[in-house]
Amino acid sequence: MVKKFQALTIAMAACGVVLTGCESPNGQTNNTVTDAQTGSIIGSQMDREQAEHLREQSPDTYVRVGQGRPLMISDVKALVRAHVSDDAIVGQIKSTHTIYHLSPADIVDLHNSGVSDKVVNYMIGTASLPVPPPPPPLVVQSDYPPDPPPATPPPVSPGPGYVWISGEWQSSSEGWVWTGGQWAIPPWPGAVWVPGYWYRGPISGWRHAPGHWR
Numbered sequence: 001m002v003k004k005f006q007a008l009t010i011a012m013a014a015c016g017v018v019l020t021g022c023e024s025p026n027g028q029t030n031n032t033v034t035d036a037q038t039g040s041i042i043g044s045q046m047d048r049e050q051a052e053h054l055r056e057q058s059p060d061t062y063v064r065v066g067q068g069r070p071l072m073i074s075d076v077k078a079l080v081r082a083h084v085s086d087d088a089i090v091g092q093i094k095s096t097h098t099i100y101h102l103s104p105a106d107i108v109d110l111h112n113s114g115v116s117d118k119v120v121n122y123m124i125g126t127a128s129l130p131v132p133p134p135p136p137p138l139v140v141q142s143d144y145p146p147d148p149p150p151a152t153p154p155p156v157s158p159g160p161g162y163v164w165i166s167g168e169w170q171s172s173s174e175g176w177v178w179t180g181g182q183w184a185i186p187p188w189p190g191a192v193w194v195p196g197y198w199y200r201g202p203i204s205g206w207r208h209a210p211g212h213w214r
Helices: 002-020 042-044 048-058 058-065 071-083 086-095 104-110 115-130
Strands: 139-140 163-165 168-172 175-179 182-184 197-200 206-207
Touching: 048 058, 048 071, 058 071, 058 175, 071 086, 071 104, 071 115, 071 182, 086 115, 104 115, 168 206
Parallel strands: none
Antiparallel strands: 139 206, 163 182, 168 175, 197 206
16 A cells, blocks of 8 residues: 555656656746757747747847758847857757858857857857758749849948848748848858749749858
Protein backbone atom coordinates (compact mmCIF):
# COMPACT_ATOMS: atom_id res chain seq x y z
CA MET A 1 0.00 0.00 0.00
CA VAL A 2 2.83 2.37 0.89
CA LYS A 3 4.62 1.62 -2.38
CA LYS A 4 1.43 2.35 -4.35
CA PHE A 5 1.02 5.67 -2.53
CA GLN A 6 4.64 6.65 -3.27
CA ALA A 7 4.24 5.77 -6.94
CA LEU A 8 1.05 7.84 -7.15
CA THR A 9 2.79 10.80 -5.49
CA ILE A 10 5.70 10.66 -7.95
CA ALA A 11 3.32 10.45 -10.92
CA MET A 12 1.34 13.48 -9.72
CA ALA A 13 4.53 15.47 -9.25
CA ALA A 14 5.68 14.60 -12.76
CA CYS A 15 2.36 15.73 -14.19
CA GLY A 16 2.69 18.99 -12.30
CA VAL A 17 6.08 19.61 -13.91
CA VAL A 18 4.71 18.94 -17.39
CA LEU A 19 1.74 21.25 -16.89
CA THR A 20 3.53 24.14 -15.26
CA GLY A 21 6.77 24.10 -17.25
CA CYS A 22 10.20 25.06 -15.99
CA GLU A 23 10.88 28.12 -13.94
CA SER A 24 13.50 30.70 -14.79
CA PRO A 25 15.91 32.03 -12.12
CA ASN A 26 13.51 34.91 -11.39
CA GLY A 27 10.70 32.48 -10.60
CA GLN A 28 8.69 33.10 -13.78
CA THR A 29 7.30 30.15 -15.70
CA ASN A 30 9.07 29.39 -18.96
CA ASN A 31 6.87 27.47 -21.39
CA THR A 32 9.24 27.59 -24.36
CA VAL A 33 10.32 24.43 -26.14
CA THR A 34 13.60 23.62 -27.80
CA ASP A 35 14.44 23.48 -31.49
CA ALA A 36 14.74 19.70 -31.18
CA GLN A 37 11.00 19.61 -30.51
CA THR A 38 9.84 22.15 -33.09
CA GLY A 39 12.65 22.41 -35.63
CA SER A 40 12.69 26.19 -35.18
CA ILE A 41 14.18 27.67 -32.04
CA ILE A 42 13.18 31.19 -33.05
CA GLY A 43 9.54 30.21 -33.34
CA SER A 44 9.48 28.70 -29.87
CA GLN A 45 11.59 31.21 -27.97
CA MET A 46 10.32 34.51 -29.39
CA ASP A 47 7.22 35.20 -27.34
CA ARG A 48 4.29 37.30 -28.51
CA GLU A 49 5.54 40.49 -26.86
CA GLN A 50 8.97 40.17 -28.46
CA ALA A 51 7.46 39.43 -31.86
CA GLU A 52 5.17 42.45 -31.62
CA HIS A 53 8.07 44.64 -30.53
CA LEU A 54 10.11 43.41 -33.50
CA ARG A 55 7.24 44.01 -35.95
CA GLU A 56 6.77 47.59 -34.70
CA GLN A 57 10.46 48.54 -34.64
CA SER A 58 11.81 46.53 -37.60
CA PRO A 59 9.01 45.30 -39.90
CA ASP A 60 11.47 44.15 -42.58
CA THR A 61 13.33 41.99 -40.07
CA TYR A 62 10.01 40.62 -38.83
CA VAL A 63 9.14 39.52 -42.38
CA ARG A 64 12.56 37.94 -42.99
CA VAL A 65 12.41 36.02 -39.71
CA GLY A 66 8.89 34.80 -40.46
CA GLN A 67 9.95 33.60 -43.92
CA GLY A 68 13.18 31.99 -42.67
CA ARG A 69 15.38 34.19 -44.86
CA PRO A 70 19.07 34.84 -44.07
CA LEU A 71 19.66 37.51 -41.43
CA MET A 72 21.59 40.65 -42.22
CA ILE A 73 23.69 42.40 -39.61
CA SER A 74 20.89 44.92 -39.13
CA ASP A 75 18.46 42.04 -38.48
CA VAL A 76 20.67 40.66 -35.69
CA LYS A 77 20.75 44.08 -34.03
CA ALA A 78 16.96 44.36 -34.41
CA LEU A 79 16.47 40.99 -32.69
CA VAL A 80 18.68 42.15 -29.82
CA ARG A 81 16.62 45.34 -29.47
CA ALA A 82 13.50 43.15 -29.28
CA HIS A 83 15.13 41.28 -26.35
CA VAL A 84 15.27 37.95 -28.20
CA SER A 85 17.61 35.50 -26.44
CA ASP A 86 21.11 34.70 -27.69
CA ASP A 87 20.17 31.05 -28.24
CA ALA A 88 17.20 32.06 -30.39
CA ILE A 89 19.33 34.40 -32.52
CA VAL A 90 22.06 31.80 -32.99
CA GLY A 91 19.39 29.22 -33.83
CA GLN A 92 17.93 31.48 -36.51
CA ILE A 93 21.36 32.15 -38.02
CA LYS A 94 22.05 28.43 -38.06
CA SER A 95 18.70 27.38 -39.52
CA THR A 96 18.88 29.99 -42.32
CA HIS A 97 22.51 29.09 -43.13
CA THR A 98 23.54 32.74 -42.94
CA ILE A 99 27.23 33.42 -43.52
CA TYR A 100 29.00 36.57 -42.32
CA HIS A 101 32.38 38.01 -43.17
CA LEU A 102 32.61 40.63 -40.43
CA SER A 103 35.13 43.43 -40.58
CA PRO A 104 36.65 44.87 -37.40
CA ALA A 105 34.27 47.82 -37.76
CA ASP A 106 31.29 45.42 -37.99
CA ILE A 107 32.37 43.66 -34.78
CA VAL A 108 32.72 46.96 -32.92
CA ASP A 109 29.33 48.10 -34.22
CA LEU A 110 27.67 44.85 -33.11
CA HIS A 111 29.13 45.12 -29.62
CA ASN A 112 28.11 48.79 -29.38
CA SER A 113 24.58 47.73 -30.38
CA GLY A 114 24.36 45.33 -27.45
CA VAL A 115 25.00 42.09 -29.31
CA SER A 116 26.61 39.57 -26.97
CA ASP A 117 30.01 37.92 -27.40
CA LYS A 118 28.24 34.58 -27.89
CA VAL A 119 26.30 35.81 -30.92
CA VAL A 120 29.21 37.80 -32.39
CA ASN A 121 31.59 34.84 -32.04
CA TYR A 122 29.11 32.55 -33.75
CA MET A 123 28.69 35.07 -36.58
CA ILE A 124 32.48 35.21 -36.99
CA GLY A 125 32.63 31.41 -37.13
CA THR A 126 30.19 31.25 -40.06
CA ALA A 127 32.88 32.65 -42.36
CA SER A 128 34.45 29.20 -42.58
CA LEU A 129 31.22 27.56 -43.74
CA PRO A 130 30.49 26.94 -47.45
CA VAL A 131 28.29 29.47 -49.21
CA PRO A 132 24.71 28.11 -49.18
CA PRO A 133 22.66 27.90 -52.39
CA PRO A 134 19.86 30.43 -52.91
CA PRO A 135 16.53 29.51 -51.31
CA PRO A 136 14.08 27.49 -53.45
CA PRO A 137 11.28 29.40 -55.19
CA LEU A 138 8.18 30.09 -53.11
CA VAL A 139 4.96 29.03 -54.84
CA VAL A 140 1.99 31.36 -54.30
CA GLN A 141 -1.50 30.60 -55.55
CA SER A 142 -2.66 33.90 -57.02
CA ASP A 143 -4.72 34.79 -60.09
CA TYR A 144 -2.93 38.07 -60.63
CA PRO A 145 0.69 39.19 -60.38
CA PRO A 146 2.02 41.85 -58.01
CA ASP A 147 2.16 45.46 -59.17
CA PRO A 148 5.42 46.89 -60.54
CA PRO A 149 7.82 48.02 -57.79
CA PRO A 150 7.11 51.56 -56.54
CA ALA A 151 9.22 54.15 -58.32
CA THR A 152 10.74 55.43 -55.08
CA PRO A 153 14.44 56.35 -55.05
CA PRO A 154 16.46 54.83 -52.20
CA PRO A 155 17.48 57.06 -49.29
CA VAL A 156 21.01 58.38 -48.95
CA SER A 157 23.55 55.66 -48.20
CA PRO A 158 24.58 55.58 -44.51
CA GLY A 159 28.24 55.23 -45.46
CA PRO A 160 30.80 53.77 -47.86
CA GLY A 161 30.63 50.07 -48.63
CA TYR A 162 26.84 49.77 -48.31
CA VAL A 163 24.75 48.05 -51.00
CA TRP A 164 21.08 48.82 -51.63
CA ILE A 165 18.82 45.80 -51.05
CA SER A 166 15.75 46.49 -53.14
CA GLY A 167 12.27 45.97 -51.72
CA GLU A 168 10.02 43.10 -52.76
CA TRP A 169 6.36 42.24 -52.95
CA GLN A 170 5.29 39.67 -50.34
CA SER A 171 2.13 37.60 -50.51
CA SER A 172 -0.18 37.53 -47.50
CA SER A 173 -3.77 36.66 -46.66
CA GLU A 174 -4.64 40.29 -47.43
CA GLY A 175 -3.02 40.23 -50.88
CA TRP A 176 0.29 41.62 -52.07
CA VAL A 177 2.24 43.63 -49.48
CA TRP A 178 5.28 45.74 -50.33
CA THR A 179 8.36 45.28 -48.13
CA GLY A 180 10.70 48.27 -48.42
CA GLY A 181 14.38 47.98 -49.22
CA GLN A 182 17.36 48.84 -47.04
CA TRP A 183 21.08 49.53 -47.13
CA ALA A 184 23.32 46.65 -46.03
CA ILE A 185 27.00 45.74 -45.84
CA PRO A 186 27.86 42.75 -48.10
CA PRO A 187 28.45 39.62 -45.96
CA TRP A 188 31.82 38.93 -47.64
CA PRO A 189 34.22 40.84 -49.91
CA GLY A 190 33.01 40.97 -53.51
CA ALA A 191 29.50 39.75 -52.66
CA VAL A 192 26.82 40.92 -55.11
CA TRP A 193 23.13 41.23 -54.27
CA VAL A 194 20.81 39.47 -56.73
CA PRO A 195 17.31 41.01 -56.42
CA GLY A 196 14.33 38.74 -55.97
CA TYR A 197 11.45 38.62 -58.45
CA TRP A 198 8.08 36.95 -59.09
CA TYR A 199 7.22 34.91 -62.19
CA ARG A 200 4.33 32.79 -63.41
CA GLY A 201 4.71 29.06 -62.77
CA PRO A 202 4.44 26.53 -65.60
CA ILE A 203 1.15 25.12 -64.28
CA SER A 204 -0.51 27.42 -61.75
CA GLY A 205 0.36 29.99 -59.15
CA TRP A 206 3.13 32.53 -58.96
CA ARG A 207 6.69 31.69 -57.93
CA HIS A 208 9.07 33.91 -55.97
CA ALA A 209 12.79 33.74 -56.61
CA PRO A 210 14.14 35.27 -53.37
CA GLY A 211 16.89 37.86 -53.41
CA HIS A 212 20.26 36.53 -52.28
CA TRP A 213 23.95 37.32 -52.10
CA ARG A 214 26.21 35.81 -54.74
